[in-house]
Amino acid sequence: MPHRIVHMLRARGSARRPVMLAIAGDSAAGKTTLTRGLVQCLGADRMTAVCVDDYHRYDRAERRDKPFTALHPDCNHIDIMEQHLQLLSMGEPILKPVYDHSTGELVRPELVEPRDFVIVEGLLPLHTRLARACFDITVYLDPPETLRHQWKIQRDCAKRGYTPEQVRAELARREPESAAYIRPQRRWADIVVRFAPVAGRADPPDTPLSAELLLRPTIDHPELRGVLDDAEHRAMHLKLHRDTDGRPVDALHVHGYVSPEECQVVKKAIWERLGTGTTLPGSLGRLADGADSDPLAITQLLLLYHLLDANRRQAA
């Protein structure tokens, strides 16, 4: 019945095609914090953010009888997630399911219309080949597990009404599925982001976490060698090394104690590589608690570079 497909394509006409960015990572890895600054920077009229954790197949009560946690692909409508990612990537609207985290119920779905940019964040956006095919840029958030556990306890107790013991038990229950389904997605990321304290340093307690950004040669990163060098002694440096799987990568290190001056040099260097002729955007680097972080700001700026670059190449 290929005629039917032809009929449909002819009737549909042409569609806008948004730039698609995936931010994958385990629960409380910092996905929302990273996403928020990008949406604020580009504006909700140009950017749509979608959380794919809404594709739960079962509500909280139904999950009690199941032999897996919410992390397991079988606990999610992965085929529908794939379908919706394809549709969004072709500029089509979707009627997205909605999971209410406060009640644990699946409720009325909502219409999502893709703008110029779509950020898709969640636990499993890079789980399947078809889902990965929908993205222009892929990111995996990879904080040390001890730090992530701490963040999850803080958030789930403050916002979702759990006790620390309950969250720790849940983390233990989820660990085999994290290892089996979440962490393997790191392999598919163009950029792996790790926020962590620098080992062996005694910085003041309000020093932001450092960022280590693995820049894989799967997409074209801005040329930074003219600005940075491999010298370990600087607060920010670019270093060629081998990833855990042996593949060559550039690693951009941004230490938490980086000075505003040094930070500004790098921000400007990234921004100027884009050649927009506009000034560097503000509202980057804001943490969930309201504090500012230059390592976060530079991470977001790099993603912004990729978003705008992909958008520009598409329009060309």
Place this chain on the structure above:
Amino acid sequence: MPHRIVHMLRARGSARRPVMLAIAGDSAAGKTTLTRGLVQCLGADRMTAVCVDDYHRYDRAERRDKPFTALHPDCNHIDIMEQHLQLLSMGEPILKPVYDHSTGELVRPELVEPRDFVIVEGLLPLHTRLARACFDITVYLDPPETLRHQWKIQRDCAKRGYTPEQVRAELARREPESAAYIRPQRRWADIVVRFAPVAGRADPPDTPLSAELLLRPTIDHPELRGVLDDAEHRAMHLKLHRDTDGRPVDALHVHGYVSPEECQVVKKAIWERLGTGTTLPGSLGRLADGADSDPLAITQLLLLYHLLDANRRQAA
């Protein structure tokens, strides 16, 4: 970004393609009664029935402030309905929205996986060109308005808790939108079905309604001229005439007082044209109140012929 589409198509592989039948018609036109017999006949393992009235954009409370009724295309996610029809027609599952008629609320969506046959019934399945492109067979239910009003009053008072006055007021409020959006779909049907009493006859009160089936030459109908002729005096006859828009059509008339013997001849004739070598299926012609109707049975059998014929041609 055509590469992205190629990626997706390659990653998706091939899919089953179900036969798609649309049954359009106004509220209480008899869509569910017609559908039910077909599903019972083919079995729920081979046939999926979808009601597109679930694609309401607003719930009952939200509609109160709106200048239109639930019949208006603007009151429905027509673009999502089109998208879901395309997906089903290509053998893909959908996460279908659900409107709860008893409470008037939009609730948790449900997974629908297309089987060999998909029946799509509702108010607006033939409203747009793209939606129509998804179907192999299209039907419009066209009872006389007086009869439909009577059916709607009976049903809405018995099952949805309204008074006859409320239903009459709603019918009056809906009339301009019925004329503007529902009835124009008649034009796009391969088969127009009209159940009505025969004018000028005094049949016993339990005589079933007669059926008039306009068979448009937009699809290949079974050859019935060898069995039926144009003679007006028979309880069942086939007659060439002009539709209200001037287009030529065959009209198959099945009078309510048709004898079981005459009915059986026609049923067998339709079924044998299919050449399955199997016996005529039962469970056709059952009305909502439990009574049987031979005109309904023949209508359903004709649709069954088209469903199986399309399925066979697809497999060839």
